[in-house]
Amino acid sequence: MTAYTATVTVRLKHGVLDPEAETTQRALERLGFELADLRSADRFEIDLEADSTGDAEDRVDEMAERLLANPTIHDYDVEIAER
Amino acid sequence: MTAYTATVTVRLKHGVLDPEAETTQRALERLGFELADLRSADRFEIDLEADSTGDAEDRVDEMAERLLANPTIHDYDVEIAER
Secondary structure, X not given: OEEEEEEEEXXXXXXXXXXXXXXXXXXXXXXXXXXXXXXXXXXXXXXXEEOOHHHHHHHHHHHHHHHHOOOOOXXXXXXXXXO | OEXXXXXXXXXXXXXXXXXXXXXXXXXXHHOOXXXXXXXXXXXXXXXXXEOOHHHHHHHHHHHHHHHHOOOOOEEEEEEEEEO
16 A cells, blocks of 8 residues: 545636635735736645555545535546655 | 736645544545545635746735735645746
């Protein structure tokens, strides 16, 4: 078994309203910053043991599909690195 | 001016309690997943125009310090990519 860290980034799908991001963008603009767009995402870093990178990726994909992301509104991607 | 996308990752400092991450980890374990640790972070993707990568990085660093991160409890890092 090898120790891996998986990084899961969960984003809202294009077209889904993101009031948190809009509020943050407006607050930055009120502070005088110029920006064209701001998107927010959740990131999970998961330490796990697995037989291979592929095995780790399969398990973390399943975690994302069953709990971390809501497929109706979210896209996600998974990166795996050896720890 | 060049178009850049900055990615800001805001993490809780080591030692700061993260009840959201603990709850997520426990929920995954209840679903039968084995994992050693789970950490959560916020990620902001910011589109902006700047004269250079260094200029973009300076401005986004300032955004993080003034609004996106709370220096008492958060660490953050900034990555800049041309759009």
